[in-house]
Amino acid sequence: MGPVSLPPKHQKLTTQKGDLAKMTHLQAGLSPETIEKARLELNENPDVLHQDIQQVRDMIITRPDIGFLRTDDAFILRFLRARKFHQADAFRLLAQYFQYRQLNLDMFKNFKADDPGIKRALIDGFPGVLENRDHYGRKILLLFAANWDQSRNSFTDILRAILLSLEVLIEDPELQINGFILIIDWSNFSFKQASKLTPSILKLAIEGLQDSFPARFGGVHFVNQPWYIHALYTLIKPFLKDKTRKRIFLHGNNLNSLHQLIHPEFLPSEFGGTLPPYDMGTWARTLLGPDYSDENDYTHTSYNAMHVKHTSSNLERECSPKPMKRSQSVVEAGTLKHEEKGENENTQPLLALD
Secondary structure (H helix, E strand, C coil): CCCCCCCHHHHHHHHHHHHHHHHCHHHCCCCHHHHHHHHHHHCCCHHHHHHHHHHHHHHHHHCCCCCCCCCCHHHHHHHHHHCCCCHHHHHHHHHHHHHHHHHCHHHHCCCCCCCHHHHHHHHCCCCEECCCCCCCCCEEEEEEHHHCCCCCCCHHHHHHHHHHHHHHHCCCHHHHHHCEEEEEECCCCCHHHHCCCCHHHHHHHHHHHHHCCCCCEEEEEEECCCHHHHHHHHHHHHHCCHHHHHCEEECCCCHHHHHCCCCHHHCEHHHCCCECCCCCCHHHHHHHCCCCCCCCCCCCCCCCCCCCCCCCCCCCCCCCCCCCCCCCCCCCCCCCCCCCCCCCHHHCCCCCCC
16 A cells, blocks of 8 residues: 555645744744744744755855854854844854954953853952843843952953853843843942053954844943043944944933833832842852852853863952942932933033044
């Protein structure tokens, strides 16, 4: 007896189910709303997802100067999402990701949470990561600039801790689609501290975050910035893409303008939100384990491998936690600061340096 032939209608249905299972496994775990958002905003089409990924992978041969140390489907997909499925742009970002690591090898040696330099930065709250997402599903990262003790943390180690944190977070497909928000509180950030933010290290940070990482940043919000941060921003503007510049918001001490973009119910009280003050150890405990303040080497490392060759680190420096400075924008939970005369300085032109 020969094989049983299915009626054409059933053949088509069986084929569609098989194709659907094959094409959408990379979207497993995503909510229907997020899948629809990916379709509308990112041009993500489950029917051709694997073809899109393969076309990016096929471009790798054009850059023999770069070591592409990870090329699996899930990894390439995050670059496609970051560039709205423009394949050439996604490949360019993928190449820049690995090239940045090749050009800055020292930054990625022992690139894990228990590296002494990264560990100190995490303990000191660089970065802070709020547990809940905003109303658009974006993860909110916090930087309290005044907590930068320059005798304890190098800027490079803080940047490494931020990049490592993003590597952990970007594993979540929901965040690949919804993206991130960054709030930088400049309260009590001194002119002396600002003088250490040289153009070269700022350029290093911009290259690592804007040009070489597959994350969608919905906004970078400056709060309580002094005049010299305006001046620094003027310095770095030439390194920023137009799209990035449009997503940088200078609020000064006007929390009302911040709340128009990020609702108070998603913010801690430091930013006039209804949530409790941010606990600086929250994200450090996530990466280092509940005993993150223990002085011994940590064994709780959530992300223990980056896509560069690891070498051992000889850094053995003190990692004890220290008291954190708090924001000067603290207001009673649930209340907003009312705009007063001169409070809308963020609408004025930035200070010129010439």
